[in-house]
Amino acid sequence: MDAKVAKPGEGIRLSDLWNDPYPIYAKLRREVPVAWVPAANRYLVTRHEDIVALERQPEIFSADEENSLMKRVMGHTLLRKDGPSHKRERVACEPALRPATVKNHWMPEFRRIVDELIDGFITDGEADLFDRFAAPCAALSLARMLGLTNVDQKDLREWSQAMMDGTGNYADDPEVWRRAEAASSGVDAALDEVIPYLSRNPDQSLVSCMLHADDPLSREEIAANVKVIIGGGLNEPRDAIATGAYALLSNPRQRAAVEADFALWRLVFEETIRWVAPIGMYPRQTTREVELGGTLLPKGARIGVVLASGNRDETVFENPDVFDIHRAKKPHVAFGGGPHFCLGAWAARVQVGEVALPALFGRLKNLRLADEPVRFGGWVFRGPLNLPCRWDA
Template identity: 50%
Template sequence: MTDSTLANSTPAEQTPPPRAVPVADWVTIDDLFRDPFPIYRRMREEAPVHWVPAVNRYMVTSYDACHTIENDQDVFSANEDGSLMKRAMGHSMLRKDDPEHMVDRQSYGTVLRPKAIKETWLRIFQQNSETYLARLKAAGPGADLVWDYAAPYAAENLRIIMGFHNASQEDMQRWSQTMINGTGNYADDPAVWAASEQSFREVDDAIDEMLPRLRANPDASLLSGLAAMPIPLEAIRANMKMTIGGGLNEPRDVLGVAVWALLDHPGQRDQVLADTSLFPRAFEEAVRWVAPIGMYPRQTTRDTVLEGVFLPKGARLGVVIGAANRDPAKFADPEAFDINREKVPHLAFGGGNHFCAGTWVARSSVADVALPQLFAQLPNLRLDPDNPAVDAGWVFRGMTALPVLWD
């Protein structure tokens, strides 16, 4: 073997060893809640993975690392030990790997698929939007677009799709928020757990009441389909709670963020109003820019190296979609809201076997119905200069206040 051959060879012993995981002991939960994006920028620049003592897990912030995790359930398991989601909602499909995950997912049938949306749910979305737009108008300029429109609209859509004919949209909002707070309760606040556990019990009671009613009088709802299948009751309960969470907060939060972003970028707002076929692009950019589900957990099944960083077996990870979707290695000028950016797949709805089953509901109810109706029926819709909009959160992120004016 010549010297030049040696120089060009890459035997195992010449491969650089995996780097140690940096410790981000400067990160606090309060800072993440207020504005996580400067934190994510700093972390990404240092390494794709950090150990974060404040949340007791490794946070993964680069696009490539998050994408790798999403597509390798053999190494990165959804079935995390000590899962906050399991405690808050039960052991749903989101905390299972295949084949158990796929059994649960297939039990949902076609209720959330595009054909069902077109044939059954789109008409209901339109009706519900008209109802809550009327309430927003009645509240008058200065009303909060999230709490006077987006939240009840998303909740009522979900209530009907799921088949909770024994509950109200207010119940759905309360159940969703308190259980979501439980899944993100990294501070282990006992008051948060108490509220989450109360909703846990109420949802079980509502399901137990509806199942026999829907077996006797089936309809197009999700619970009706599940009532006709030989599925364990605990699986139905857990998956329904999971759906109440993501199925409400995702459309609510992306709708609020999309309106906020368009109103804060008048050039892009005018572009969309001149060509309403661009509302779906505004939706996709909003969900990339501020992912409504900003982080979800995984756990390593064995020692592994992720993007050059060593992770031991049993490592509890936070897959930070809110950071991955702003990775400059993947997106040009990623901190900017830009509906005209080059189309690059974002990770806001997950990927692999856990791609969000409610994606089509969110897209249809927001991009096809809510956004066009809001801008068509509220002339000169604009932000309230005296009452600023507020966005918050990191495990889940959205608008907590969105006062608006119109003529």
């Protein structure tokens, strides 16, 4: 295919993407799969095959984006590094998130947290399960895995949202920057308290692993990586819990199948993050001129890798807008790919698919949606904004 100049995605507004990006993504996949979108100040890559291709070429599509919003909010995290520097920091974090550690150490913690949360509202008969369950479950679990036992889960939730809003602040809203900076300072203060203790008393937490790695990370590196983990590590399981619950509550036949066969819960998790990818887009930048999806990209081009669109690519997934745990198995891209494949993928699968969702449906009898509509929002990060439910107390 001959290279062509990208057609501008004029008319695409950030507010439209936030409200419902999927019709926009479908149009881009059909017409200009790698399109310059002025509102986002980057080329949006929307086809599954192009996303997979660029992740296999990190030397061309670099994570180390210039003037990165993530760097502004969090510092230079491992997600914005490539090559040996990225690998060094990733290796330092890996012991805390290996499958055996998740199963033997964190899974019992997840179960305790989930049961205590449900105990706190089970007799109420109704609640917004986004606020009462999904968000605190993700926050409490993450605090334990990080080693930030000195942080209240409400503070962690506030910090996560503020920093994530900052990394997606393409509208350059000064109030968003103020909140993000305050959250970053809060994380720094919490680390100042916990690092001396974990230096003397190593455990299986992420901060401890970074401190005691064969090549220990610096205070600056630890802080940046803790901040990015607070973002994605809270956002993704929170939204996967809420989205998965909503999807099953809206699909009685699939719910019945899952409740009759525990092994299907893993399919619920994978289909949930395909259907509504919690991390909908992340940035890359080209290191040289390159053609992608029929568009000629100049050196230094800012790219948005739209996982949410790749996961609804009709050339890969049949009826992609439909939640279907029985669909033919195809590789989704919700966890990214290549060297930057999500470090916490195994922990998220266990926390959401093996603990949180099975407990919610198993313990809340006749769980059902309330009359108030469930609202979704976001495009850089997307998920439910509420989940009003009722059950038989």
